[in-house]
Amino acid sequence: MKYSMKCPVIRKDPLARGIYDYLIYAPQIAEAAVCGQFVNIKAEGFFLRRPISICGIDREKGTIRLVFEVRGDGTKVISSINEGDNMDIVGPLGGKGFELSDKSKRAVIIGGGIGTPPLLPIAEHYGRNAVVITGFRSADAVILQKDYIKSGADVILCTDDGTAGRKGFVTQALSEVLEKETPDMVYACGPMPMLRGVAKMCLDKGIRTQVSLEERMGCGLGGCLVCVCRTQKNDEEVYSHVCKDGPVFEAEEVLF
Amino acid sequence: MNSLETVFAGVHFKNPIVPASGTFGYGREFSELYPLSKLGGISVKGTTLHKRNGNLPPRIAETPMGCLNSVGLQNPGIDHFINEELPWLKKQDTVVIANIAGADIDEYRQVAQKLDDTDVDMIEVNISCPNVKAGGAAFGVTCEGAAAVTKAVRAVTKKPVMMKLSPNVTSIADIAKAVEAEGADAVSLINTLLGMRIDIRTRKPILHNNVGGLSGPAVFPVAVRMVWQVANAVNIPVCGMGGVSSAEDAVEIMLAGASLVQVGAAIFADPLAPVRIIEGMESYCADNGITDISEIVGAVKPY
Structure with missing residues (x-):
């Protein structure tokens, strides 16, 4: 399942210049999310949401962790959200996350x-x-x-x-x-x-x-088809969508 | 009777709100957020005869109160739509509007012909895509071109045909009259307005296609104006779209003359937008004693 909800910020820490670490209470999203997925966050005053990858998922505590860099005016607005405020989040998004093998593998x-x-x-x-x-x-x-x-x-x-x-x-x-x-x-x-x-x-x-991978994104769900990356399947070039076919891809598929 | 029930071009809609083509895929991804049966209908991603990859990225740019896009009609082709997407869509208990495009008149004709034997409820014909080199908007910007596509599609299908018009014209009412004369059952408008953004550091356009279509709340007043002009010029029903983001916007564009409303770019900002708009319209009807939403269609009182 995917959710669109306002989620309270439990903790906010500056990590480095322009980089912020947010802990968000979002139990449904935490329950549904897998490693490698992302969320799409509303930046007040801007039209398009900003996709941010998930850095941590704690199903027991019902939290997700987001670490992002202020890259432009939209992420700047998001970085002004403080502890106790709500973040307007759509997620978890991404059709394919990282595939984890047995822990004994290297x-x-x-x-x-x-x-x-x-x-x-x-x-x-x-x-x-x-x-x-x-x-x-x-x-x-x-x-x-x-x-x-x-x-x-x-x-x-x-x-x-x-x-x-x-x-x-x-x-x-x-x-x-x-x-x-x-x-x-x-x-x-x-x-x-x-x-x-x-x-x-x-x-x-x-x-x-x-x-x-990342690309300029619209809806984040697969509705608008803007976030394409060049990939190949069966020797044929295919424009895959980062939001729904990825964001994680097998490197051998990607036409870098 | 539910106050939002609508009959448009002979097709029954449980409410007049329809996600616009190109903003909702084939609906599958959104069915994880809400049942698609809540929607009046779905206008699916524009479909051509063969698969198209579309334009190179970047394909989207933020703009004040909206965005520019240049997808370029990426789609898996009409056979894929009919065989893989339509059977699932028909089970969602909502009206299915196929949206078609072509590089030449024959492509429009072939795609429409393939749809005539299917269960789609309606065919929306895109003669206004600003993001493809051949066909697309080229047909939609002259009365002759728009009429020729309408005539070709009309000849091969009994399905209700809705022509999707371009705002990038001198007189959209004249184009609407031209497609009405060739047998269109309805018109939908507006498609996106052609725009451009440039990165002032790199001096490169933000979109790889250099130019793209502007949509979102920024274009809403243009859409209201054009719907009003077209509704006053033709006798076929008008489906209004262009920046509709709230129930209030939907009511406003209906007052201008739309009897069906498509919601597009608002879905990028809020995937729940169509459902939120339907709920808001139910409240609007209840609060204003409106028992049939068709009462407000074209009910603007102009000076």
């Missing part, structure tokens, strides 16, 4: 910038059987490291300028990991050039890779 998780939040539940699932590689512009943009460390995964932090963790891109760290082991699954979310690089490296080695 997984490598790669997140770039604001692409890191939706991957956290994957790290929590695999725990010490996961390697998490996250990359950010610089130290002041780094988020969620404590959460990833708490998951039990091996955590590798990269920054473009070397102000935190190691200097360089996540793809460099990934190539070193892949020299040492061949994981069962790779999961990635982040900017398109990063996803393209990750997909090429992993698919060349025959590793199953899932990527979470």
